Amino acid sequence: MKNLRLEKIKQIITTHEVNTQNELLTILQKEGFNVTQATVSRDINRLMLMKIPTGTGRYRYACRTDSSHSYSIKGHLRIFQDSVLSMDFSENIIVMHTLPGSAEAVAFFIDYIKFPEILGTLAGDNTLLIIIKSNIITTTVLKKLQTLLKMSIHKTCL
Structure with missing residues (x-):
C-alpha cells in the first residue's frame, strides 16, 4: 500500500499545484487513501520532495527530478537570496532561518553547490x-554563505 501511495503522491504533485501538506493530505483522502498528516510528512521526506516557486509568489511541491522546472544555478541563487532571513552558528552548525516553506529549497541549493567544508544540511x-x-x-563557511546572499545574479560563477 505504501508504494502505491508514494506513486499516487508523485502523480498528484505532477498534475496539481500542491502548496501544503494539508492540501496533499486532502487530495490523498479524496483518492481513498486513509492517511494522517504525519504519514504525508514522512512520504514527502521519503520521496525527497522540495518546494519550488510557481511564478506567482507561491511555492509548490515537486520531485527533485521534475523536468518542468529548470534547476539553473541563477534560479537557485535567486531563491536562496529571496528566502534567507538570518544565519548564526554554534560550534560546527550553522542555523539558517528562511521564509516559511523555503528551507528545503535553500538546503537543496547549498547541497547543489557542494562546499567541501559542508557535511550536509537538514531542512x-x-x-x-x-x-x-x-x-x-x-x-x-558562514562568510561564503553571506557572500552568496550579496552576489549579483548576473555575475554568478559557482
Whole structure:
C-alpha cells in the first residue's frame, strides 16, 4: 500500500499545484487513501520532495527530478537570496532561518553547490541546519554563505 501511495503522491504533485501538506493530505483522502498528516510528512521526506516557486509568489511541491522546472544555478541563487532571513552558528552548525516553506529549497541549493567544508544540511519548514566538518572552519563557511546572499545574479560563477 505504501508504494502505491508514494506513486499516487508523485502523480498528484505532477498534475496539481500542491502548496501544503494539508492540501496533499486532502487530495490523498479524496483518492481513498486513509492517511494522517504525519504519514504525508514522512512520504514527502521519503520521496525527497522540495518546494519550488510557481511564478506567482507561491511555492509548490515537486520531485527533485521534475523536468518542468529548470534547476539553473541563477534560479537557485535567486531563491536562496529571496528566502534567507538570518544565519548564526554554534560550534560546527550553522542555523539558517528562511521564509516559511523555503528551507528545503535553500538546503537543496547549498547541497547543489557542494562546499567541501559542508557535511550536509537538514531542512524543516523555515529553518535549516548546515553541518560543517570542523568548528574551526564554520566562520569561513558562514562568510561564503553571506557572500552568496550579496552576489549579483548576473555575475554568478559557482
